[in-house]
Amino acid sequence: MKLTGQSLVAGKWLGSSEHGEFQAFSPAGNRPLETLFFNINREQLNTAINAADSAFLEYRKTSYQQRAAFLDCIAEQILLLGDKLVAQTHQETNLPLARLQGERMRTVNQLKAFASALRTNPDSPLGLKIVDEADATRTPLPKPHTELNYLPLGPVAVFGASNFPYAFSTLGGDTAAALAAGCPVIVKNHTAHPGTGELMARAALAAIKQCAMPVGVFAMVQSKAYATSHQLVAAPAIKAVGFTGSFNVASTLQATIEKRDEPIPFYGELGSINPQIVLANKALNQGDEIATALCQSMLMGNGQFCTSPGLWLIPAGCDELEASIARSISSAASDTLLTPGIVKTFKRQIIQRNELSAISLLAKGQLTEDFHANAHVFSCDVDNYLAQPLLREEVFGPAALVVRYDSEQQLMTMISQLEGQLTASIHGTQDDLAKAGHFIEALQYKVGRLIQNQMPTGVEVCGSMNHGGPFPSSTDVRSTSVGTNAMLRFMRPICYQA
Amino acid sequence: MKLTGQSLVAGKWLGSSEHGEFQAFSPAGNRPLETLFFNINREQLNTAINAADSAFLEYRKTSYQQRAAFLDCIAEQILLLGDKLVAQTHQETNLPLARLQGERMRTVNQLKAFASALRTNPDSPLGLKIVDEADATRTPLPKPHTELNYLPLGPVAVFGASNFPYAFSTLGGDTAAALAAGCPVIVKNHTAHPGTGELMARAALAAIKQCAMPVGVFAMVQSKAYATSHQLVAAPAIKAVGFTGSFNVASTLQATIEKRDEPIPFYGELGSINPQIVLANKALNQGDEIATALCQSMLMGNGQFCTSPGLWLIPAGCDELEASIARSISSAASDTLLTPGIVKTFKRQIIQRNELSAISLLAKGQLTEDFHANAHVFSCDVDNYLAQPLLREEVFGPAALVVRYDSEQQLMTMISQLEGQLTASIHGTQDDLAKAGHFIEALQYKVGRLIQNQMPTGVEVCGSMNHGGPFPSSTDVRSTSVGTNAMLRFMRPICYQA
Numbered sequence: 003m004k005l006t007g008q009s010l011v012a013g014k015w016l017g018s019s020e021h022g023e024f025q026a027f028s029p030a031g032n033r034p035l036e037t038l039f040f041n042i043n044r045e046q047l048n049t050a051i052n053a054a055d056s057a058f059l060e061y062r063k064t065s066y067q068q069r070a071a072f073l074d075c076i077a078e079q080i081l082l083l084g085d086k087l088v089a090q091t092h093q094e095t096n097l098p099l100a101r102l103q104g105e106r107m108r109t110v111n112q113l114k115a116f117a118s119a120l121r122t123n124p125d126s127p128l129g130l131k132i133v134d135e136a137d138a139t140r141t142p143l144p145k146p147h148t149e150l151n152y153l154p155l156g157p158v159a160v161f162g163a164s165n166f167p168y169a170f171s172t173l174g175g176d177t178a179a180a181l182a183a184g185c186p187v188i189v190k191n192h193t194a195h196p197g198t199g200e201l202m203a204r205a206a207l208a209a210i211k212q213c214a215m216p217v218g219v220f221a222m223v224q225s226k227a228y229a230t231s232h233q234l235v236a237a238p239a240i241k242a243v244g245f246t247g248s249f250n251v252a253s254t255l256q257a258t259i260e261k262r263d264e265p266i267p268f269y270g271e272l273g274s275i276n277p278q279i280v281l282a283n284k285a286l287n288q289g290d291e292i293a294t295a296l297c298q299s300m301l302m303g304n305g306q307f308c309t310s311p312g313l314w315l316i317p318a319g320c321d322e323l324e325a326s327i328a329r330s331i332s333s334a335a336s337d338t339l340l341t342p343g344i345v346k347t348f349k350r351q352i353i354q355r356n357e358l359s360a361i362s363l364l365a366k367g368q369l370t371e372d373f374h375a376n377a378h379v380f381s382c383d384v385d386n387y388l389a390q391p392l393l394r395e396e397v398f399g400p401a402a403l404v405v406r407y408d409s410e411q412q413l414m415t416m417i418s419q420l421e422g423q424l425t426a427s428i429h430g431t432q433d434d435l436a437k438a439g440h441f442i443e444a445l446q447y448k449v450g451r452l453i454q455n456q457m458p459t460g461v462e463v464c465g466s467m468n469h470g471g472p473f474p475s476s477t478d479v480r481s482t483s484v485g486t487n488a489m490l491r492f493m494r495p496i497c498y499q500a
Numbered sequence: 501m502k503l504t505g506q507s508l509v510a511g512k513w514l515g516s517s518e519h520g521e522f523q524a525f526s527p528a529g530n531r532p533l534e535t536l537f538f539n540i541n542r543e544q545l546n547t548a549i550n551a552a553d554s555a556f557l558e559y560r561k562t563s564y565q566q567r568a569a570f571l572d573c574i575a576e577q578i579l580l581l582g583d584k585l586v587a588q589t590h591q592e593t594n595l596p597l598a599r600l601q602g603e604r605m606r607t608v609n610q611l612k613a614f615a616s617a618l619r620t621n622p623d624s625p626l627g628l629k630i631v632d633e634a635d636a637t638r639t640p641l642p643k644p645h646t647e648l649n650y651l652p653l654g655p656v657a658v659f660g661a662s663n664f665p666y667a668f669s670t671l672g673g674d675t676a677a678a679l680a681a682g683c684p685v686i687v688k689n690h691t692a693h694p695g696t697g698e699l700m701a702r703a704a705l706a707a708i709k710q711c712a713m714p715v716g717v718f719a720m721v722q723s724k725a726y727a728t729s730h731q732l733v734a735a736p737a738i739k740a741v742g743f744t745g746s747f748n749v750a751s752t753l754q755a756t757i758e759k760r761d762e763p764i765p766f767y768g769e770l771g772s773i774n775p776q777i778v779l780a781n782k783a784l785n786q787g788d789e790i791a792t793a794l795c796q797s798m799l800m801g802n803g804q805f806c807t808s809p810g811l812w813l814i815p816a817g818c819d820e821l822e823a824s825i826a827r828s829i830s831s832a833a834s835d836t837l838l839t840p841g842i843v844k845t846f847k848r849q850i851i852q853r854n855e856l857s858a859i860s861l862l863a864k865g866q867l868t869e870d871f872h873a874n875a876h877v878f879s880c881d882v883d884n885y886l887a888q889p890l891l892r893e894e895v896f897g898p899a900a901l902v903v904r905y906d907s908e909q910q911l912m913t914m915i916s917q918l919e920g921q922l923t924a925s926i927h928g929t930q931d932d933l934a935k936a937g938h939f940i941e942a943l944q945y946k947v948g949r950l951i952q953n954q955m956p957t958g959v960e961v962c963g964s965m966n967h968g969g970p971f972p973s974s975t976d977v978r979s980t981s982v983g984t985n986a987m988l989r990f991m992r993p994i995c996y997q998a
Binding site: 132146149155450452460478480490493495 | 641758979980
């Protein structure tokens with residue numbers, strides 16, 4: 003399975019070194035990997051876009067059963083890539099093998115969940131079709147027959163994330179949702195795992211052939227040039243964009259999208275500090291337990307989850323809880339981060355925070371290798387937090403900030419000052435929660451998922467999941483990127499009247 | 501019921517002549533009406549926005565039953581305005597009394613329909629709540645309890661339309677949908693019917709008092725200054741915008757919205773030429789009937805419906821059908837249009853079309869008064885249509901263009917070249933329709949509502965209605981402005997996990 007370094011365009015592998023090339027990076031070895039990947043050029047990308055546009059004319063006519071079979075086949079083809087897929091991704095990300103195997107299974111199950119949803123309601127996406135029968139006897143005018151159903155939007159551009167090389171990447175949630183909806187997909191592959199992307203594209207191509215789908219229904223584009231992304235989202239044939247990544251990249255894409263004649267949906271998932279609120283009795287009576295849970299959740303994947311808990315609100319004076327946090331963190335081993343750029347940003351943010359007089363370092367973990375990131379937990383009180391806008395920033399990596407509140411009023415102020423988040427958790431005893439109605443009422447307007455007594459990491463893939471949240475955690479709060487409702491991102495209503 | 505000319509801000513009537521004033525216009529008398537209306541100033545509008553933001557904190561907590569009672573009460577208060585409301589609107593619009601009485605009833609029923617939808621599912625908007633039960637025995641990890649539900653977005657800005665002074669204006673569909681969703685509303689009243697807007701705001705205020713709702717839950721703003729609209733949509737507290745009006749005004753509002761830090765939904769309904777496709781047997785065998793129906797639909801409200809049929813595709817060589825159109829149109833009486841601006845634009849567009857060599861005048865109606873608009877129907881063949889981009893423009897008023905197709909292929913080309921539309925109709929005998937599957941398949945991707953053998957004017961208010969369509973007919977194809985699903989414009993999902 004030698005990698006070609008090329009892009010998958012209209013069923014063909016295209017690309018050569020003349021338009022620039024790039025390499026993936028081994029976080030474990032702290033060195034570039036050998037394989038060369040080739041920037042797609044303007045003309046090749048246009049070919050992919052035109053192929054998607056043509057494929058749409060055919061693919062939109064496929065029955066839900068046909069689409070379900072296609073999604074199942076993609077899932078199968080991913081599994082057929084076998085251990086070589088996981089080995090490749092491990093090289094490119096240094097995420098643990100067990101984690102990658104789990105994420106692969108989640109990605110496969112995600113594809114199957116959409117297939118199953120399509121089969122369950124084979125002419126009514128998610129059962130949302132509505133029929134109002136005609137009534138010829140109605141006065142003053144007869145009532146027509148009207149039926150509400152849903153159509154796919156058209157070709158979709160998907161930008162994968164570095165931190166979920168399967169579940170939020172080449173054949174991840176956005177791709178699965180768009181294909182389920184009836185939309186062709188062009189994935190701009192993440193440059194942190196281009197080899198993984200190539201293997202996934204092979205799986206997609208095998209499924210296209212096996213299911214006799216139009217070749218343009220899926221394309222995978224390799225490029226380290228920003229111009230590629232902008233060309234893609236500016237193309238009139240593209241009717242929606244799914245993106246998981248940083249606020250800054252999202253802003254530049256959004257600016258390009260706003261220059262289009264036709265406005266299109268931009269579903270960007272950007273970042274979140276996922277506040278964890280620990281209520282009084284919980285903090286006093288189960289301080290050790292909650293401290294351990296917070297630290298474990300934050301250290302998971304070395305802090306590289308979009309739902310990593312980065313802000314811990316605890317009552318002032320809980321010395322045992324804080325001591326417990328310090329113990330957990332001090333003994334934590336360091337690990338790699340996904341890319342040299344992420345390591346650099348993490349280290350810069352840690353230096354910044356070490357220099358801030360408003361906060362102090364509560365504990366830090368071991369640093370085994372210079373190029374690793376080690377855990378850091380800082381602490382401050384509410385007034386210091388509110389006075390320092392920098393502290394609202396997400397630190398992508400193993401870092402968190404403990405903020406001590408000294409009254410219910412201070413906690414309420416903190417909640418009201420929060421920016422939009424993917425998730426927040428509230429941890430309390432039964433007694434705590436019985437008195438926390440006003441906190442919960444306020445907190446729900448800040449988040450896409452509100453959790454009681456559980457950690458935010460670990461996102462269920464199910465019909466009732468919502469992954470997304472108020473800006474700036476995502477750019478369109480009206481939709482989810484996880485769960486079968488994600489199909490609705492790429493569909494729109496139509497009424498048939500007769 | 502003397503009009504004050506003021507705006508309703510936080511439950512108070514504010515405004516004086518110091519920031520500019522304007523008058524409504526009598527289309528029938530071709531002269532300004534006497535009452536002076538006062539431009540709201542910056543500070544007063546800020547008061548309204550702040551009041552909406554505060555009201556949201558209370559209003560979002562109301563139960564669905566409370567909101568339903570509030571909507572029903574608004575409906576009642578509209579009826580209590582009695583004939584004076586209709587008389588005022590008739591003065592300002594010269595729409596026929598019977599039409600206004602009908603539209604008033606539709607507006608009242610629209611409010612009641614949302615109330616009924618809220619009562620039917622008192623903790624699950626439109627029944628969309630999803631629950632996935634916990635499973636503590638699942639391996640490797642227990643399954644949490646997750647519930648998907650919906651929250652209101654926050655304060656909404658609504659821009660009413662001139663052509664539906666009730667149903668798409670001050671207390672029209674967007675306002676009703678937003679209030680049902682749990683969002684306070686600030687209406688920028690249309691300057692073509694400011695007196696109507698003031699009376700409607702009185703009805704809303706009476707309902708606010710009767711239902712003990714927070715005063716900021718509804719505001720009505722009078723202003724002829726563009727700056728007012730831009731200040732409103734730029735305000736950080738505003739979380740969504742509903743707009744019915746012209747492409748040009750929508751574009752300037754969209755540009756202001758794009759400059760915001762936080763992206764918000766912009767639901768603009770802009771315009772549509774609502775293509776009418778007449779198939780071969782229908783045209784040959786029922787030419788007279790279809791000609792009459794097309795002319796009646798187009799002349800309804802003197803062509804001032806957003807669903808007015810402006811493009812009629814008929815087979816070439818149907819001389820009887822064309823002769824029938826010519827007879828209907830020639831005998832049609834002229835009438836007023838809503839505003840002097842609309843009359844001016846209509847006359848300019850007619851002159852433009854008379855000067856085009858690509859099309860010819862098929863028939864025109866009588867012109868009784870200089871300031872009236874009289875019906876015009878032009879005709880051309882497909883090649884001429886495709887060569888002249890100007891013909892894609894909507895003519896707001898009593899005008900239509902007959903385009904003759906000489907083959908199925910030409911008709912398919914026309915369909916594929918259409919811009920996005922609110923509606924299209926396909927008229928055919930059973931035999932015609934049995935062979936028209938490929939036309940219907942293609943046409944559905946161009947429209948928000950696809951109609952068989954009926955005219956597009958007259959929009960049912962029901963759960964299965966969709967009013968909206970691909971750009972440029974609306975700015976967000978994913979939602980409807982008519983029917984109970986319109987509530988979803990102003991809500992967003994949240995997952996509760998425990």
